[in-house]
Amino acid sequence: MLHLLFDPLCGWCYGAAPALAALKQNSNIAWQLHPTGLFARPQAMNAEMAQYFWSNDQRIAQMTGQVFSQAYKNNILGDLFTPFNSSNATLAYYLISQAAPEQAIHILHRIQQLRYDDGLQESSAFIQIAIEFGLDGQQFAQDFATGWWPKELSEITSKAQKIMQQHGLRGVPALLLQKDNQFSAVPSSLLYQDPQALIDFVAKHQ
Numbered sequence: 001m002l003h004l005l006f007d008p009l010c011g012w013c014y015g016a017a018p019a020l021a022a023l024k025q026n027s028n029i030a031w032q033l034h035p036t037g038l039f040a041r042p043q044a045m046n047a048e049m050a051q052y053f054w055s056n057d058q059r060i061a062q063m064t065g066q067v068f069s070q071a072y073k074n075n076i077l078g079d080l081f082t083p084f085n086s087s088n089a090t091l092a093y094y095l096i097s098q099a100a101p102e103q104a105i106h107i108l109h110r111i112q113q114l115r116y117d118d119g120l121q122e123s124s125a126f127i128q129i130a131i132e133f134g135l136d137g138q139q140f141a142q143d144f145a146t147g148w149w150p151k152e153l154s155e156i157t158s159k160a161q162k163i164m165q166q167h168g169l170r171g172v173p174a175l176l177l178q179k180d181n182q183f184s185a186v187p188s189s190l191l192y193q194d195p196q197a198l199i200d201f202v203a204k205h206q
Contacts, residue, residue, distance in 0.1 A: 001030045002202070003176040003183075005160050005169065006108065007038040008089035011053065011068075013173040014112040015060035015192060020175075022195030024105050029206055033097070033104045035090050036164065036172055037157035042083035049084070050077040057116075063192045071119025082121070087149070089115070092126040094153045095143055100133045107133060177205055 004020065006013045024031065043049075054077055057068040076082075089111055097104040110129050114120050123144060130140035149157075163169070167176065167183060175186040184205065190198040 001032060001178040002186075003032050003034060003163065003178060004105075005034045005036050005164060005174040005176070006172050007036050007040075007086050008093055008108065008111050009039045009084070009086035009115065010172050011057050011060050011116070012171075012191075013108075014116050015064040015066050016173050017066065017109045017112060018064060019191050019193070019195040019198045020105060021109065023198050023202060026195075026199050027202060027206075029202065031105060033108065034160035034163060035093060035153075035157055036160040037086070037090060038172055039084065039086040040090055040157070042085040042087075045077075045080045045082065045084050047080065050080070053077055060192075067117045069117050069119055072116050073119075075119040076115060076121055088121070088123070088126065088144075090157070091144060091149060091153065092129065094150070094156070095140060096130050096133050096135060099135050103133060177202060179206065 002023075054068075054073060060066060061068050093108055093111055096107045100107065107129075110132065111126070114125050114129060118125070123141070126144060127137050127141050130144075131137045163176070164174065167174075167185060169185070173191060174188070175191065176183050177186055186198070186201060190201055
């Protein structure tokens with residue numbers, strides 16, 4: 001089994017999306033995704049932070065070919081009034097993936113695209129993604145609008161943080177390969193190069 005630890009507002013997690021998608025498509029190994037809540041506390045944005053993010057994003061784009069659009073730069077990094085906070089994106093991922101667990105990796109990638117490619121972070125945009133994956137938009141909007149994390153989601157993020165501590169993981173994304181009760185970390189460098197290298201590594205060690 002593969003365990004992916006992530007935060008939907010993590011640029012490196014978005015950068016790893018092509019390799020992860022290829023691995024998902026070209027292997028029959030089971031997956032379990034663990035949202036960590038790493039960035040789920042409001043952090044005030046400022047111009048210096050926005051510039052740091054954008055500089056880092058350009059490096060990720062060069063390594064992976066992932067799109068960090070002008071709309072993202074203008075609408076999200078340029079919005080210094082909205083705190084940097086992954087709570088909404090994490091909640092949206094949780095609600096949608098609970099309804100369509102077999103599509104969890106695709107749901108995560110779509111939520112990432114919403115930010116980095118579409119340049120959107122409004123609640124209405126998450127509703128549209130829910131509809132894309134077959135959920136009732138009105139019901140999702142009601143569940144999403146509560147603003148509170150379900151107890152189950154808090155337990156999931158707490159478990160993810162414990163996994164990170166147990167295995168000495170300092171950041172995300174992190175990909176763990178479980179064989180019986182043994183866990184081994186997949187080298188992070190494999191997430192940002194030719195996906196075949198990642199596919200071959202997992203096939204060899206699973």
